[in-house]
Amino acid sequence: MSVDDELVLRVDDLVRHFPVKGRLPFTSGGVVKAVDGVSFDLRRGETLGIVGESGCGKSTLARMLVGLERPTSGEVRFGDAVVHAARGRNLRALRRRIQIVLQDPYTSLNPRRTVREILLQPFEIHPDVLDRGRRLDRVKELLDLVGLDGSLHLDRYPHQFSGGQRQRIGIARALALQPDVIVCDEPVSALDVSVQAQVVNLLERLQRELGVAYVFIAHDLSVVRHISDRVAVMYLGKLVERGPERLLYDAPAHPYTKALLSAVPVPEPVGRAQRKRILLAGDPPSPVDPPSGCRFRTRCWQATETCAITEPVLAGGDRAVACHYPLAAA
Amino acid sequence: MALLEVEDLRVSFPVPGSGGDATSSVHAVNGVSLALESGRTLAILGESGSGKSVTAQAVMGILDEPPARVAGSVRLRGRELLTLTPKQRDRVSGEEIGMVFQDAMAALNPVYTVGEQLGELLRVRRGLSRSAARRRAVELVDRVHIPAAKDRVRDYPHQFSGGMRQRIMIALAIALEPDVLIADEPTTALDVTVQAQVMELIAEIQRDSGMALLLITHDLGVVAEVADDVAVMYAGRIVERATVQQVFAGPAHPYTEGLLASMPRIDRRDEELYAIPGAPPNPARLPAGCPFHLRCPRADDVCRATLPVLEPLPDGRASACHHRKELLHVGG
Numbered sequence: 117m118s119v120d121d122e123l124v125l126r127v128d129d130l131v132r133h134f135p136v137k138g139r140l141p142f143t144s145g146g147v148v149k150a151v152d153g154v155s156f157d158l159r160r161g162e163t164l165g166i167v168g169e170s171g172c173g174k175s176t177l178a179r180m181l182v183g184l185e186r187p188t189s190g191e192v193r194f195g196d197a198v199v200h201a202a203r204g205r206n207l208r209a210l211r212r213r214i215q216i217v218l219q220d221p222y223t224s225l226n227p228r229r230t231v232r233e234i235l236l237q238p239f240e241i242h243p244d245v246l247d248r249g250r251r252l253d254r255v256k257e258l259l260d261l262v263g264l265d266g267s268l269h270l271d272r273y274p275h276q277f278s279g280g281q282r283q284r285i286g287i288a289r290a291l292a293l294q295p296d297v298i299v300c301d302e303p304v305s306a307l308d309v310s311v312q313a314q315v316v317n318l319l320e321r322l323q324r325e326l327g328v329a330y331v332f333i334a335h336d337l338s339v340v341r342h343i344s345d346r347v348a349v350m351y352l353g354k355l356v357e358r359g360p361e362r363l364l365y366d367a368p369a370h371p372y373t374k375a376l377l378s379a380v381p382v383p384e385p386v387g388r389a390q391r392k393r394i395l396l397a398g399d400p401p402s403p404v405d406p407p408s409g410c411r412f413r414t415r416c417w418q419a420t421e422t423c424a425i426t427e428p429v430l431a432g433g434d435r436a437v438a439c440h441y442p443l444a445a446a
Numbered sequence: 447m448a449l450l451e452v453e454d455l456r457v458s459f460p461v462p463g464s465g466g467d468a469t470s471s472v473h474a475v476n477g478v479s480l481a482l483e484s485g486r487t488l489a490i491l492g493e494s495g496s497g498k499s500v501t502a503q504a505v506m507g508i509l510d511e512p513p514a515r516v517a518g519s520v521r522l523r524g525r526e527l528l529t530l531t532p533k534q535r536d537r538v539s540g541e542e543i544g545m546v547f548q549d550a551m552a553a554l555n556p557v558y559t560v561g562e563q564l565g566e567l568l569r570v571r572r573g574l575s576r577s578a579a580r581r582r583a584v585e586l587v588d589r590v591h592i593p594a595a596k597d598r599v600r601d602y603p604h605q606f607s608g609g610m611r612q613r614i615m616i617a618l619a620i621a622l623e624p625d626v627l628i629a630d631e632p633t634t635a636l637d638v639t640v641q642a643q644v645m646e647l648i649a650e651i652q653r654d655s656g657m658a659l660l661l662i663t664h665d666l667g668v669v670a671e672v673a674d675d676v677a678v679m680y681a682g683r684i685v686e687r688a689t690v691q692q693v694f695a696g697p698a699h700p701y702t703e704g705l706l707a708s709m710p711r712i713d714r715r716d717e718e719l720y721a722i723p724g725a726p727p728n729p730a731r732l733p734a735g736c737p738f739h740l741r742c743p744r745a746d747d748v749c750r751a752t753l754p755v756l757e758p759l760p761d762g763r764a765s766a767c768h769h770r771k772e773l774l775h776v777g778g
């Protein structure tokens with residue numbers, strides 16, 4: 117294995133079930149299978165995109181990756197350490213290496229703290245990373261790195277910034293402790309198109325300069341294609357397909373991937389009347405009571421009896437698909 | 447005469463805490479002119495805060511005046527709407543112009559069933575009997591492709607998924623068979639698969655009824671898929687107006703050009719995205735000259751000093767840029 121292929125994260129059969137309350141007191145309503153057996157590797161310096169419809173478990177997965185949520189079963193390994201088994205010092209050390217950037221720049225920053233305080237905080241939690249006397253310089257460097265003027269912005273509060281600027285502050289905070297992995301949960305979804313491009317370019321530049329790996333979660337498939345080396349498609353708590361960006365977008369093997377891609381509006385009016393579109397019926401089923409066998413079968417145009425009985429497993433190496441009848445490359 | 451004509455529409459809001467000082471207000475819409483023909487789709491494209499929703503609300507007549515100050519002209523089949531009494535205006539909205547919003551939950555009444563809301567509209571506005579209104583309500587829910595419409599009319603809005611609620615709002619908007627449907631970011635909150643369903647439904651209704659559609663969106667992909675004509679808004683003004691083919695073949699305004707270049711594509715992977723520098727301006731503090739000059743790669747002294755007006759080009763489109771002619775020659 118070459119240095120470039122070094123794995124920074126190994127995610128193995130990760131599961132998170134949430135109990136739901138029943139309609140009557142003292143009854144149980146079953147469990148929400150928010151994440152239900154997700155596995156993947158993340159290599160040093162690469163970007164793995166994760167796409168899927170609302171409620172399919174992306175944010176729950178993100179929170180488990182950074183240790184904010186306990187898995188029901190399965191594990192996340194960082195190097196030799198298991199993220200959720202770590203305690204005390206070890207846990208702090210791990211937290212430092214895996215950071216998160218969230219969607220909503222309006223709520224992910226404490227409104228009562230200045231930018232200076234927000235960016236000094238990581239060093240207060242991890243005091244051994246940097247001497248007290250050098251921290252302010254580092255904070256200014258971080259602001260420079262994300263394209264904000266370090267001398268100008270230090271004493272302002274989050275509400276004094278635009279959405280794009282707030283997202284830059286969130287990224288600076290995630291970078292403060294020089295992590296190996298940043299999990300980005302919908303980092304540009306709340307931004308205007310023009311500002312979104314700035315933040316995407318910033319994330320790409322930081323990766324080139326710092327070698328940080330991203331798990332980039334978004335529902336916008338075009339943004340994910342642009343930024344990712346590899347992409348995983350999630351449906352009702354499971355990965356249904358995973359592969360290099362180019363293969364997955366140009367020759368999807370799972371019917372859901374194909375339908376999802378075909379639903380994305382194409383920014384080219386010429387030939388739109390001839391464009392073929394797969395219209396999926398209805399909404400994704402409830403994660404409380406997912407369909408038997410293949411979870412996609414209630415919306416799949418290829419479903420057979422086998423699909424209702426036997427659950428397809430995610431099979432393959434770098435290019436993997438969970439379907440009994442994967443689509444042939446066009 | 448077009449079906450809907452908007453001329454030099456201006457909307458401003460007093461800035462709170464300014465003590466009613468006439469000089470301090472947010473100029474949300476600064477002289478918008480549009481025309482929409484039967485059966486056509488006009489997309490208003492722009493980033494947040496550019497004045498798209500305020501334009502739509504002024505056309506629909508649902509802004510509270512005061513505080514909003516509305517000036518200019520909105521004509522439907524030649525009839526001026528801005529000078530109507532509130533009562534006359536109410537009749538126009540719904541019967542002649544219908545509207546759907548981004549947030550269906552906020553637009554629907556949570557304490558009445560879907561059938562009650564549709565039924566009441568039909569009884570009050572169409573004078574239908576209780577049973578006729580109920581039958582028609584079921585037809586409408588079925589028309590927007592909600593399965594088991596007969597049963598679902600008895601459900602409350604919260605019992606539907608986001609995509610279904612959007613369909614119900616469409617059913618309400620078309621219940622009185624309006625000539626114009628205004629849709630303000632109707633699919634922005636939805637997943638792409640559900641967005642495709644809802645856009646297909648709107649297109650289908652439009653094909654059947656010949657209704658005109660004023661579609662408000664920030665999504666260039668949606669524009670390319672459904673619009674006939676496009677009006678690009680920036681800082682409360684239309685900066686470019688053209689057919690959808692013209693816009694995508696080569697924009698006549700640097701802002702449109704920047705928007706197209708900054709969008710990642712689903713059908714290919716570009717090395718780097720173009721990023722328009724800076725952020726959309728605060729409408730309470732617009733810069734002098736061209737409102738885009740602080741972000742525009744072509745800005746010069748003329749741009750910094752003089753506001754460009756929307757002027758026609760030989761090919762029928764219009765652009766509010768001092769350098770519009772050069773732009774077309776360079777861009778091809």
Ligand SMILES: Nc1ncnc2c1ncn2[C@@H]1O[C@H](COP(=O)(O)OP(=O)(O)OP(=O)(O)O)[C@@H](O)[C@H]1O
Binds near residue numbers: 170172176
């Ligand atoms: N704390 C919780 N308790 C109960 N159910 C939860 C909890 N957190 C998430 N869920 C449920 O788990 C499922 C997955 O949620 P999650 O937030 O991970 O989805 P997502 O893919 O991030 O969606 P979106 O695209 O809307 O952000 C949903 O059905 C959600 O309602």
Ligand SMILES: Nc1ncnc2c1ncn2[C@@H]1O[C@H](COP(=O)(O)OP(=O)(O)O)[C@@H](O)[C@H]1O
Binds near residue numbers: 492493494496498499
């Ligand atoms: N009721 C209101 N009072 C004051 N300002 C408003 C009001 N409605 C909208 N605005 C302001 O008008 C501008 C245009 O808003 P809007 O039309 O909603 O933009 P968008 O293009 O995102 O739909 C914004 O700056 C907004 O803050």
Ligand code: SF4
Binds near residue numbers: 372441
């Ligand atoms: S396993 Fe069957 S139902 Fe599932 S995606 Fe493949 S063909 Fe469709």
Ligand code: SF4
Binds near residue numbers: 701738742746769
């Ligand atoms: S008028 Fe000048 S600043 Fe404005 S868009 Fe045109 S070139 Fe740019």
Ligand SMILES: [Mg+2]
Binds near residue numbers: 174175176301
């Ligand atoms: Mg989420």
Ligand SMILES: [Mg+2]
Binds near residue numbers: 498499500631
């Ligand atoms: Mg709006």
